[in-house]
Amino acid sequence: MKWTQFFIPTSREIPADAVAPSHALMIRAGLIKQLVAGSYIYLPLGYRVLRKIEQIVREEMNRAGAIELFMPAMHPIELWQETGRVEAMGDTLIHLPDQDWRRGTVLGPTHEEIITHIVRSYINSYKQLPINLYQIQTKFRDEKRPKSGVLRTREFLMKDAYSFHTNIESLDEGYRIMFDTYCRIFDRCGLKYTPIEADTGAMGGSASCEFMTVTDAGEDILARTSDGKYAANLECAKLAPPHDAGCDRLDSIVEVHTPGIGSVESVSKFIGCRPSDMIKTMIFIADGQPLAALVRGDHEVSETKLKKSAGVASLLPADPETIRKVTGANVGFAGPVGLKIRMIADQFVAVIHNAVTGANKTDYHIKGVNPGRDFALKEVADIRAPVEGDIGPNDQPLVFEKCIEIGHVFKLGTRYSDAMHAHFLDAEGKSRPCIMGCYGIGINRIMAAAIECHHDENGIIWPLSIAPYHVLITCLDTNDEPVVQTAAGIHDELVSKGIEVLLDDRDARPGPKFKDADLIGIPIRITVSKKGLAAGTVELKYRDSADVQKIPAEQAIAQTIDKIRSEESRHST
RNA sequence: CGGGGCGUAGCUCAGUCUGGCUAGAGUGCCUGGUUCGGGACCAGGAGGCCGGAGGUUCGAAUCCUCUCGCCCCGACCA
Numbered sequence: 001m002k003w004t005q006f007f008i009p010t011s012r013e014i015p016a017d018a019v020a021p022s023h024a025l026m027i028r029a030g031l032i033k034q035l036v037a038g039s040y041i042y043l044p045l046g047y048r049v050l051r052k053i054e055q056i057v058r059e060e061m062n063r064a065g066a067i068e069l070f071m072p073a074m075h076p077i078e079l080w081q082e083t084g085r086v087e088a089m090g091d092t093l094i095h096l097p098d099q100d101w102r103r104g105t106v107l108g109p110t111h112e113e114i115i116t117h118i119v120r121s122y123i124n125s126y127k128q129l130p131i132n133l134y135q136i137q138t139k140f141r142d143e144k145r146p147k148s149g150v151l152r153t154r155e156f157l158m159k160d161a162y163s164f165h166t167n168i169e170s171l172d173e174g175y176r177i178m179f180d181t182y183c184r185i186f187d188r189c190g191l192k193y194t195p196i197e198a199d200t201g202a203m204g205g206s207a208s209c210e211f212m213t214v215t216d217a218g219e220d221i222l223a224r225t226s227d228g229k230y231a232a233n234l235e236c237a238k239l240a241p242p243h244d245a246g247c248d249r250l251d252s253i254v255e256v257h258t259p260g261i262g263s264v265e266s267v268s269k270f271i272g273c274r275p276s277d278m279i280k281t282m283i284f285i286a287d288g289q290p291l292a293a294l295v296r297g298d299h300e301v302s303e304t305k306l307k308k309s310a311g312v313a314s315l316l317p318a319d320p321e322t323i324r325k326v327t328g329a330n331v332g333f334a335g336p337v338g339l340k341i342r343m344i345a346d347q348f349v350a351v352i353h354n355a356v357t358g359a360n361k362t363d364y365h366i367k368g369v370n371p372g373r374d375f376a377l378k379e380v381a382d383i384r385a386p387v388e389g390d391i392g393p394n395d396q397p398l399v400f401e402k403c404i405e406i407g408h409v410f411k412l413g414t415r416y417s418d419a420m421h422a423h424f425l426d427a428e429g430k431s432r433p434c435i436m437g438c439y440g441i442g443i444n445r446i447m448a449a450a451i452e453c454h455h456d457e458n459g460i461i462w463p464l465s466i467a468p469y470h471v472l473i474t475c476l477d478t479n480d481e482p483v484v485q486t487a488a489g490i491h492d493e494l495v496s497k498g499i500e501v502l503l504d505d506r507d508a509r510p511g512p513k514f515k516d517a518d519l520i521g522i523p524i525r526i527t528v529s530k531k532g533l534a535a536g537t538v539e540l541k542y543r544d545s546a547d548v549q550k551i552p553a554e555q556a557i558a559q560t561i562d563k564i565r566s567e568e569s570r571h572s573t
Numbered sequence: 574c575g576g577g578g579c580g581u582a583g584c585u586c587a588g589u590c591u592g593g594c595u596a597g598a599g600u601g602c603c604u605g606g607u608u609c610g611g612g613a614c615c616a617g618g619a620g621g622c623c624g625g626a627g628g629u630u631c632g633a634a635u636c637c638u639c640u641c642g643c644c645c646c647g648a649c650c651a
Contacts, residue, residue: 009583011583011584011585011600011601012584012585012600012601012612013584013585013600013601014585015584015585016579016584016585016586016644017579017643017644017645018644019644019645034643036642036643037642037643037644089650089651090649090650091574091649092649092650092651109651110651112651139651141650141651143649143650144574144648144649144650145574145645145646145647145648145649145650147644147645152650158651160651208651219650408651410651438651440651458611476609476610477609508609508612509608509609509610509611509612509613510609510610510611510612511609511610511611511612511613512611512612513610513611513612514610514611514612515611515612516612517611518611527610529610531610532610
């Protein structure tokens with residue numbers, strides 16, 4: 001492909017609105033253009049990358065025995081009502097609000113309902129299972145705040161796969177295969193990634209693993225131990241149980257007048273204790289019932305962990321009115337002593353001695369509170385949000401890293417097959433719900449994540465596997481016939497070997513051509529110039545290295561082919 | 574959805590506080606010339622409903638009201 005006949009609108013200006021490096025580079029390299037907040041145009045060069053990624057995903061999914069199909073983006077809302085997810089998705093679900101048929105139509109943010117509908121229509125025997133169906137489709141989610149370019153958008157490409165099984169063992173096997181497949185996909189895309197334990201969230205299900213790429217542009221935080229043995233999403237990262245330091249003397253309870261002093265900070269200052277000597281009592285509404293969560297004064301409740309420990313689907317902070325009703329005191333004076341509602345204590349609360357807590361009486365706190373003695377420790381769990389330096393489950397300190405989710409595998413169980421009656425007959429003729437797994441990959445995010453991982457101050461450094469072209473021939477003296485001939489010859493020779501080549505035939509000075517070459521990041525560059533040809537050589541340079549080889553054209557061609565073939569063979573087994 | 578910021582040439586931005594000449598610069602683009610290995614130089618040129626609507630005023634990019642859009646922080650998020 002000749003540059004002059006293609007469309008690569010590069011820019012030297014750094015876009016004012018782009019904060020993430022990948023965002024700025026994608027715009028400058030002419031890969032994308034924003035249409036509105038959260039929707040991007042993929043320009044020709046960017047679209048080539050997207051298709052490369054899709055193709056890798058396809059090959060690996062097919063290799064794993066998954067079967068591709070294609071589902072609509074517009075869904076009848078009835079299917080979503082069957083699983084109760086119109087409410088669960090809330091504002092994220094985009095409804096078409098207009099007339100007639102559109103009133104009952106939503107834009108698909110994911111496709112569990114549709115795939116389950118398909119399976120219940122056709123699958124009725126255990127002999128047809130297991131099966132794994134996938135598609136690559138545009139998803140629509142009304143993200144409240146799109147950001148960081150293509151990393152978080154309202155409209156995005158996703159590969160979503162759904163597996164159906166007759167039993168747990170089969171699900172485990174399918175899940176494991178998908179896990180391995182995801183590793184292969186991300187490896188092939190040249191991504192650095194970390195699989196981490198994740199919460200199952202609104203998807204429901206028993207096990208879930210997120211694949212994260214570490215980048216400052218990310219919006220998730222992973223917590224891992226420095227030995228690399230444990231990594232989890234911050235919202236559900238587990239903590240080692242604390243050891244009980246013991247206590248010489250258990251005080252008895254004393255009431256303290258704390259007029260208008262409700263926050264942990266102000267109370268600790270007023271009373272003269274450390275925040276860690278306090279027990280914070282947070283009141284929630286969990287599945288409609290009040291629930292008290294106890295954490296140490298210097299800790300925060302992890303709503304994700306609390307939800308899981310409590311075994312509830314919905315969890316909301318209680319309103320002041322409810323708090324008054326439940327505790328008998330204004331907000332800021334709740335405490336566990338004498339509280340009648342369900343209480344879950346964090347494991348760190350269980351080992352506090354002589355604590356300070358709210359008195360359940362406005363403007364009063366009590367000190368000398370001892371868990372177990374002054375209130376029952378019926379439910380003790382790990383419900384607090386970790387902070388950096390906390391000790392993880394393998395007794396190693398946790399470190400945090402910002403990251404972006406590029407893939408997610410779930411064991412769903414029977415949530416959808418139950419709700420939508422996707423049943424099969426087993427060997428005994430008994431009707432049972434399919435056991436499901438689901439597996440997603442963000443195609444656009446892979447593209448952005450790859451740039452986040454691979455760039456320098458001059459531009460993108462594409463991994464060969466997803467580069468828009470393998471080779472860029474920079475033809476410097478476009479008015480010199482031998483130079484033009486040589487460049488064209490190299491181009492044709494490589495193309496005839498199935499290699500994707502971009503030929504920069506623009507009549508421009510060398511500076512801008514080299515700058516553009518670095519910016520768009522084609523992995524292999526061959527420079528043809530009058531000066532070089534006079535010495536019988538062209539230049540071969542890899543984007544990820546500063547070395548330049550001056551060698552005869554034939555040798556450059558041979559070496560280029562070698563390089564590409566050896567890269568390809570790394571993943572061909 | 575709360576808080577903050579910004580909308581002026583394709584892009585990056587001055588000008589707005591303190592209203593007043595033909596609305597500017599750099600870059601990009603077009604013409605011609607000199608150049609030609611890491612974003613050259615000279616000369617000429619095209620390009621704007623100053624986001625939109627209403628208002629104040631003799632006069633509005635500039636002041637007021639409303640509105641739309643975009644970015645950032647937070648909340649939210651398979």
